Amino acid sequence: MLAAGDRNGKNILANVLDIPVANETYDFIVSRGVLLSHVGPGNTDRMLKEIHRILSKGGECYLDYITHFKNDEYRYQKTKNSFLQNEISEILLRNGFTVEKFFDNDSYRTASVLIKKI
Numbered sequence: 001m002l003a004a005g006d007r008n009g010k011n012i013l014a015n016v017l018d019i020p021v022a023n024e025t026y027d028f029i030v031s032r033g034v035l036l037s038h039v040g041p042g043n044t045d046r047m048l049k050e051i052h053r054i055l056s057k058g059g060e061c062y063l064d065y066i067t068h069f070k071n072d073e074y075r076y077q078k079t080k081n082s083f084l085q086n087e088i089s090e091i092l093l094r095n096g097f098t099v100e101k102f103f104d105n106d107s108y109r110t111a112s113v114l115i116k117k118i
Helices: 044-054 071-078 085-094
Strands: 002-005 011-014 026-031 055-066 097-104 110-117
Touching (some): 026 044, 044 055, 044 085, 085 097
């Protein structure tokens, strides 16, 4: 799910794979809670394409993602994604984004990235 608000204070709650807003509606999107990792292996590109569609030209997005699973979490690998920096960079570029900056959290198993729509 994605929760978003526009400049007029209108909020939406929607499936991140099918967001019911017009193209290029938002200048900035924040996706916290490692949503990119939770959509599952078959939906990563689909989620990013949808974010790309609703971002304005030059718009930015801040995403969290899982970098690795702990030993007792390997059961999640079939339903969730983990990414290394080089992997996420390639996926983002393939979906029309450039990486502005990575934010690592070495003390945990997640990281964040600020991306820009090309």
